[in-house]
Amino acid sequence: MTETSAIDSFADRIRTGGHGGLVSAWVGIPEPMVVHHLTQEDFDAVVLDMQHGMWDMASASNAVAQCRSAGKPAIARIPVGDFASASRLLDAGCTGIIAPMVNSVADAQALVRFTKYPPLGERSWGPTLALNHMKLSGDDYLRTANRLTLTIAMVETRAALDAVDGILGVEGIDGIFVGPSDLSIALSKGEKLAPDTDDIDKELSRIVARCRAHKKFVCAFGSDGKRAGGLLKLGCDLVVASADTTQLRAGAASAIAAARSFAVSG
Structure with missing residues (x-):
């Protein structure tokens, strides 16, 4: 299996289960080289946070290329309601889209319209970079894109909790991400x-x-590695083991503490 096919089997892998739990990086620092470094670790995927992170479309597209060159799928969390950017990110080669604040069936249906081709949605044609990355003809991509890409709705409000069955029932919503x-x-x-x-x-x-009842997957954000493991135990299919900024500062703090401790003890 080539790296490209491994990336593009990710959607089927998370949908069908039996993967033992997937762990993703989470990157808000708008620097593709940060993504490059994290893809060298044993993450199953990389999430680019465009909601609270500082990514723009150009830097995110470059980060997607870094992910794919390392054999890792890129997933983007878009800003609230910015469904148009979801289409552009899929065109750039993203494997999945996470949409925050999906609070109703209507929100879920709107998301699907931008992320899935007919008959499920109304995604506009223009996946130039995705075709380059995946080495598919236009016809092949059109036939397979709805299966190879993931549309993920965030549940993070009381309204979303009340509507979760309806959201999961929307054809084209592949899974839920809990914030x-x-x-x-x-x-x-x-x-x-x-x-x-x-x-x-x-x-x-x-x-x-509810996700199991609808045969769909569930993801969640963990504040650290231990919490992420607990979320896997609860039944999540994919978890985030803290954000890049948390990991960067924790690593720095650990190195500083070790240096000072050694200096005193030595």
């Missing part, structure tokens, strides 16, 4: 940020059950 920080704010009515609590785990367990 535990915003969900904790919503559940506490704005009183606290508490993404790693029993209350979140209770809701996540219910979402996992």
